[in-house]
Amino acid sequence: MKYLAPLLLLAALSIFANDGIAAEFESCPTQAFIIQTPSSVPIAYGVELATGSYVILSDNMNRLASYNGVGFNYHDNYIYGWDYEASTLGKTGDDYMITPLTITKDADAAAAGNFFVGDIAINENVWYGYRKNKGLFKIPLDDPSQYPMTLVTGSAINATYNITDFAFHPSDGYIYAVTNGYNASLLRIDPFDASATNLGVVVVSTGSKFTFGAQFFDPDGTLYMSNNSDGKIYRLDVNDSPPLADIFAYGPSSSSNDGARCALAEVPVGENVDFGDAPDTYGTYMQSNGARHSIIDDFYLGATVDGEANGYPTPLSDDYSDGIDDEDGISFPTGFELGESAVILATATGSGGFLNAWFDWNKDGVFDSDEQAITGHALSPGNNSVNLDVPTWGKTGQTWARFRFSSLADIGPTGGAGDGEVEDHQISMTESGVTINYYPSSSTFTSIVFEDLYPTQEDYDMNDVIFHLRLIEYVKYGQVRRVEFLAKLAAAGAFYHNGFGIQLPGIAMSNIKENTIEWSIDDVTQSASPLESEQTYGVFILAQDLWDYITLSTGCEFLRSESGCGASYRTTWKMVIPFVNAVPESQMPDFPYDPFIFATPESDHGRAAKAVVGEHPGRKLEIHLKNKAPTDKFDTAYFGSKEDRSVPSQGLYFLNEDGMSWALEVPTSWKHPLERQRLDACYPEFIDFAADNSGNTNLNWYLNPITALIFQD
Numbered sequence: 001m002k003y004l005a006p007l008l009l010l011a012a013l014s015i016f017a018n019d020g021i022a023a024e025f026e027s028c029p030t031q032a033f034i035i036q037t038p039s040s041v042p043i044a045y046g047v048e049l050a051t052g053s054y055v056i057l058s059d060n061m062n063r064l065a066s067y068n069g070v071g072f073n074y075h076d077n078y079i080y081g082w083d084y085e086a087s088t089l090g091k092t093g094d095d096y097m098i099t100p101l102t103i104t105k106d107a108d109a110a111a112a113g114n115f116f117v118g119d120i121a122i123n124e125n126v127w128y129g130y131r132k133n134k135g136l137f138k139i140p141l142d143d144p145s146q147y148p149m150t151l152v153t154g155s156a157i158n159a160t161y162n163i164t165d166f167a168f169h170p171s172d173g174y175i176y177a178v179t180n181g182y183n184a185s186l187l188r189i190d191p192f193d194a195s196a197t198n199l200g201v202v203v204v205s206t207g208s209k210f211t212f213g214a215q216f217f218d219p220d221g222t223l224y225m226s227n228n229s230d231g232k233i234y235r236l237d238v239n240d241s242p243p244l245a246d247i248f249a250y251g252p253s254s255s256s257n258d259g260a261r262c263a264l265a266e267v268p269v270g271e272n273v274d275f276g277d278a279p280d281t282y283g284t285y286m287q288s289n290g291a292r293h294s295i296i297d298d299f300y301l302g303a304t305v306d307g308e309a310n311g312y313p314t315p316l317s318d319d320y321s322d323g324i325d326d327e328d329g330i331s332f333p334t335g336f337e338l339g340e341s342a343v344i345l346a347t348a349t350g351s352g353g354f355l356n357a358w359f360d361w362n363k364d365g366v367f368d369s370d371e372q373a374i375t376g377h378a379l380s381p382g383n384n385s386v387n388l389d390v391p392t393w394g395k396t397g398q399t400w401a402r403f404r405f406s407s408l409a410d411i412g413p414t415g416g417a418g419d420g421e422v423e424d425h426q427i428s429m430t431e432s433g434v435t436i437n438y439y440p441s442s443s444t445f446t447s448i449v450f451e452d453l454y455p456t457q458e459d460y461d462m463n464d465v466i467f468h469l470r471l472i473e474y475v476k477y478g479q480v481r482r483v484e485f486l487a488k489l490a491a492a493g494a495f496y497h498n499g500f501g502i503q504l505p506g507i508a509m510s511n512i513k514e515n516t517i518e519w520s521i522d523d524v525t526q527s528a529s530p531l532e533s534e535q536t537y538g539v540f541i542l543a544q545d546l547w548d549y550i551t552l553s554t555g556c557e558f559l560r561s562e563s564g565c566g567a568s569y570r571t572t573w574k575m576v577i578p579f580v581n582a583v584p585e586s587q588m589p590d591f592p593y594d595p596f597i598f599a600t601p602e603s604d605h606g607r608a609a610k611a612v613v614g615e616h617p618g619r620k621l622e623i624h625l626k627n628k629a630p631t632d633k634f635d636t637a638y639f640g641s642k643e644d645r646s647v648p649s650q651g652l653y654f655l656n657e658d659g660m661s662w663a664l665e666v667p668t669s670w671k672h673p674l675e676r677q678r679l680d681a682c683y684p685e686f687i688d689f690a691a692d693n694s695g696n697t698n699l700n701w702y703l704n705p706i707t708a709l710i711f712q713d
Contacts, residue, residue: 022093024077028262033057033079034214034226035067036254042067044096045252049224049261050269050286052233052249053294053418058096067098069118070260071168073141075125079260080141082115082129089127089139089147101147108151109137116213119175121191122168122263128152128175128191130166135159136194155194161187165215167223169238170263176238177215178202178225178245184210186223186236186243202236203245214259218267224248228257230410235289248289249416250408273416274300275311277327278400278424281365283414284311291404291414291422299350300421301329301405314426327423330403338431339392339476339582346386346403348379353420354409355379355386359401359427361394362516367402367413370515376409392481393513393578394429401425434481437473439591440667445470445488447666448595451679452494454623454654454662455642456608462664462679463561463672463711464494465546465597468570479582487542487595488570489549491711493561493675497545497600503624503631504538504577505589511580512538519575521549530575532633539631542573545600561675566713592665596624596631612641626661627653659690666702671710682709 034045034054042061047054061067063085070081070092083090086100115129115137127139135156139149166177166189175189186199203210212234214226225234225245231253236245269286276284276291284290290311331345336359346355357374358367373388402413406420440446445468451457452464472484485502514531532539543549549571552558556565599605601618609617613635620635630636630653639646643656655661660680673682680687685701 021078021091021099022095022097025072025079025094027077028074028265029072030262030265030268032214032216032224032259032261033070033072034252035061035070035081035258035260036252037066037068037256038254040064040066042098047226047233047251048270048294049218049233049249049267049416051273051292051294051416051418052231052251053416054252061092062097063090066114066116066256067092068114068116068256068258069129069165070258071119071127072260072262073120073125073127074122074262074264075120075141080118080120080127081258081260082118084114087114089149103139103147103149105149106151108135108156109149112137112151116258117163117165117177119165119167119260121173122170123173128168130159130163130194132159132162136189136191138191152191152194154192158194158196161196163187164211164213164228165225165258167215167217168263169221170217170219171221176217176223178210178212178223178234178236180211181205181209184212184245186238188238199238200242202243203234211255211257213254213257216259216261217263219264222267224261226251226257226259227253228255229253246289247412247415250406250411250418269309270294270307271309272307273309274305274421275308276402276422276424277312277314278402278426279365280311280313282360282367282400282402282424284313284424286310289414291402293404293406293417293420293422295421296419299353299407299419301403301423302347302349302421303328305421314424327425329405329421330423330425332425332427336390336427336429338390338394338396338429339481340390342388342390344374344386344388344403346379346384346405348381348384348405351381352407353379353405354407354411355384355403355405356409356411357388357401357403358413359390359394360399361391361429362513363395363397363399364515368515372413373401374403378409379405390429391580392476392479392582393516393580395516396429396431398426398428401427434474434476437475439471439473445486445669446592447490447668447670447672448592448625449664449666449672450498450597450623451662452496452498452597452623453606454609454621455612455638455644457643457656457660457662459676460660460678460680461493461561461673461676463491463558463675464496465489465498465500466491466560466672467500467595468669469592469595471591471593473585473588475585476582478585480579480585480588481582482576482578484577485540485542485573485575487573487575489546489559489572490570490669491558491560491672492546492550493558495557496605497547497603498597499541499544499600500546500595500597501532501539501541501631503535503540503594503596503628505594505629506587507538507579507583507589509535509538511583513578513580516578517576519573521573522571523574532631535632537631538577539633540575540577542575545603558675561672561711563674563712566711592625594624594628596622596628596663598622598633608642612637623662624654625663625665626655626659627651629653658687659693661690668702670702671705671712673709674711677709682706 065084118129235248
């Protein structure tokens with residue numbers, strides 16, 4: 001027989017139930033309410049979400065324990081939450097006093113204890129509370145004469161998630177919550193049985209764990225979450241796929257945050273707010289979560305600050321439209337030269353403020369995390385001199401800088417702050433005194449030629465892939481700041497599909513400024529990063545499959561390795577690679593660095609290559625210049641297989657027993673063999689050159705071919 005737990009009548013509370021409750025709040029107020037209990041006495045804050053500015057509404061809510069699980073009731077315009085002192089539901093009006101209500105609990109509710117997670121539904125006048133491993137509970141609020149508290153049927157088994165608050169969506173009927181921990185996920189919770197759907201990780205912490213103790217909605221379905229430890233208010237659109245959170249504003253922090261807000265109220269921006277005026281790619285308009293500050297008396301940069309209801313990016317800046325230039329707190333007595341120091345003059349009105357600044361060094365239209373040049377620098381009232389270093393990897397020309405003054409030391413380039421000012425300035429970056437090293441020269445190319453039948457030689461015609469390569473180093477004070485590749489595909493005499501890359505031996509992958517790499521193919525800018533992951537050194541993939549860049553003449557099987565199959569057109573790659581820290585010239589790899597080919601992933605590369613690794617080799621098969629070590633992707637099972645006689649312990653790589661290699665550098669735009677004509681037959685002097693590991697025999701072997709065996713343009 002089904003057992004029905006009896007309702008347990010709670011003992012009479014020490015007040016007259018519902019008597020003396022203050023008046024209701026104004027209909028659907030726009031501010032958010034944060035309740036904190038720093039020392040056993042609940043304190044109520046009013047928070048303007050647009051900027052995070054807040055005021056203390058009440059420093060004593062008439063209780064001696066926490067007030068948690070709070071929600072704003074759209075149906076009667078009161079706040080309800082769990083009163084820890086009386087272990088019951090409390091009701092709060094516009095005097096911010098907590099009045100405990102007389103409730104009755106079923107057996108499960110009586111055993112659940114106190115609640116710190118709760119909110120009030122939009123489509124029903126009911127408070128819901130959640131306890132992990134206990135379940136979801138509800139208290140109808142329509143009848144002031146009785147407040148029965150019951151377990152939502154079937155919810156106990158679903159109550160497994162770790163949350164510290166939740167909020168009802170303004171229209172879809174679901175509850176949403178962002179979990180705690182280092183990887184915070186968005187949950188969509190069904191109030192019918194507390195079952196939850198994980199919608200994905202929305203924000204990841206690189207420091208302490210998240211504890212989102214206050215969560216609430218606006219009418220557009222944007223969820224706001226206040227992190228207890230630092231007061232940062234994050235926001236996300238629960239309808240996005242995937243949903244991702246960003247820092248929206250900076251509010252009050254506490255270990256005991258709880259929040260309530262009318263979910264049907266807009267998030268307004270008042271006129272007493274200062275916005276930036278850089279282009280909107282940097283975050284200027286409100287809809288872009290633009291940098292903004294509530295204006296308070298005697299706390300800003302320079303001599304003046306003015307307010308606006310939204311950002312006005314240049315050239316529509318209010319400085320131009322109203323003739324009042326409030327960007328008067330930051331000035332630049334020095335210029336900004338790459339690799340040099342610069343000085344900023346910051347004038348502060350008011351004390352207790354901190355300066356943060358970002359420079360778009362790479363000119364990509366956003367302030368990246370590694371472009372913060374000033375971090376939490378305390379300013380004294382009046383003039384302050386601040387030094388910063390301009391990175392060598394920046395780009396010359398006009399760019400933008402953002403300066404934010406606030407009582408908060410930890411602040412980002414976007415989002416709202418409760419005080420201070422933001423100033424955006426356009427600056428110019430220069431570079432001088434840089435010398436350029438060309439290899440082989442500013443007007444010529446070296447040839448890198450490959451035989452792709454490794455680890456066998458077979459036809460050894462060395463025309464399967466031929467690149468013409470020019471390398472450039474930009475140097476100042478004996479330090480290489482960046483390198484440049486110019487590569488042209490000169491010939492492709494192979495049926496197999498090959499990719500092409502260049503390794504910088506000895507240059508750590510972490511020292512490559514990846515988000516500042518510039519590269520193009522036939523002058524078309526490429527957006528994907530060419531820097532290959534999971535490598536020790538910098539490895540750059542110019543092409544995964546060279547056949548994607550080859551157009552053959554009618555009747556031709558190959559490019560420029562058969563008579564009559566020439567073409568003047570050369571697919572051209574250009575790549576500029578900045579270093580995070582400039583590299584001493586003495587520590588740079590020797591020219592021509594380490595160009596190599598590899599088997600295109602998922603393509604056949606012959607039985608010999610497949611036999612070594614038991615599958616299509618892909619990145620496991622690489623072919624490098626003689627005595628150049630492979631990348632981390634290479635499978636060392638190829639060493640010693642078939643005709644390879646590599647001995648890594650002796651620094652010997654990619655050579656056979658006669659010293660012949662599968663890749664060569666020829667220091668000119670040379671005449672290469674025709675298809676299936678062996679290199680050593682076309683260039684007889686090559687045999688003795690290859691046999692001498694010192695490379696001092698027949699240095700000019702490539703100048704003396706048997707003409708009938710080589711390709712003629």
